[in-house]
Amino acid sequence: MPEGCAAGSGQAQKATDCRAVVQTFACPLLSLDCCSITRRAAATEKPHISPGNCWAFRGSRGHALIWLPKKIQPTALTVWHVSKAVSPSGEVSSAPKEFAVLGVDEADGETLLGLFVYDLDGEIAQTFHVQQEEPRKAFSRVKLEVWSNWGNTEHTCVYRVEIHGDP
16 A cells, blocks of 8 residues: 555554544545554654554553544455564564454444454564455444454554555
8 A cells, every 4th residue: 555545643642542533534546545543743744664653552452443534335454563573672562463343333333344363473564354244334433452462461552554445
């Protein structure tokens, strides 16, 4: 995905926060709607995936509610974390491990879109396809629920999340 397809919340999240509200936008380059969680101060800045530049929350569980610019039918989600090669300690136990993605609708509540596992030995950007049966429903909000990480007892870091979908 081109770097132009990312927007930041404009607010760094404190490690004590267990949720984030994220601004989003349309991505005209790919004719898709997408959004991301980042710690960047402005949406015009290029995303910077480097150790410590993440949305961190205390412990191994947390969630982010992502507001989309308009309703879309989510098709996939991309989660980013730094690699062991760039980590100063050489390990990435703060990466999310098990997580759920839910579509959120004011009238109908939450709809499970899939249960996933981030592969610690995989690429830093991993795309997970929605597991919801047809017909897919459109949502204006998507919730990322992180249930565990790869062993860090102090905190979990999410470097970037992108939501992909159809109008």
